[in-house]
Amino acid sequence: MEKASFAAGCFWQVEETFRRVPGVLSTQVGYTGGDAPTPTYRDVCSGSTGHAETLEIEFDPAQVSYDQLLDLFWEVHDPTQLNRQGPDVGTQYRSAIFVHGPEQETAARASKQAVQARSRKEIVTEVVPASDFHRAEEYHQRYMEKRTGASLAY
Numbered sequence: 001m002e003k004a005s006f007a008a009g010c011f012w013q014v015e016e017t018f019r020r021v022p023g024v025l026s027t028q029v030g031y032t033g034g035d036a037p038t039p040t041y042r043d044v045c046s047g048s049t050g051h052a053e054t055l056e057i058e059f060d061p062a063q064v065s066y067d068q069l070l071d072l073f074w075e076v077h078d079p080t081q082l083n084r085q086g087p088d089v090g091t092q093y094r095s096a097i098f099v100h101g102p103e104q105e106t107a108a109r110a111s112k113q114a115v116q117a118r119s120r121k122e123i124v125t126e127v128v129p130a131s132d133f134h135r136a137e138e139y140h141q142r143y144m145e146k147r148t149g150a151s152l153a154y
Contacts, residue, residue, distance in 0.1 A: 007052035009085025023063025
């Protein structure tokens with residue numbers, strides 16, 4: 001099993017999309033990339049911690065490749081929007097790939113370069129080493145699944 005970590009705006013819809021992928025064994029949402037030792041949702045939303053809303057995925061590479069997950073990452077958000085996704089604004093909504101090791105870093109950078117070659121706008125997605133992941137409060141986990149009538153709108 002391997003891990004992948006993506007920040008692509010509000011983590012609710014991102015989690016809902018990735019958890020449906022065959023080969024994705026588990027998902028959890030939380031906060032990565034900041035410096036507060038125990039960030040809460042309120043802390044992260046203040047913009048003072050440096051964390052991004054992040055989806056952490058455990059996946060089976062025999063069923064789904066990291067490259068396939070990267071392809072979906074680019075599809076589920078606009079990687080040309082700096083520190084925002086749609087109406088959500090702030091550094092916590094930035095686009096980032098938090099890599100777990102050199103192989104993921106190489107794949108993520110190549111994938112970003114390929115997306116940039118097809119885009120007229122600058123791709124602002126960060127590719128950075130994964131740092132401590134802080135699991136978000138329980139009510140954020142599988143949020144879209146818990147909400148009756150919730151739909152994906154991306």
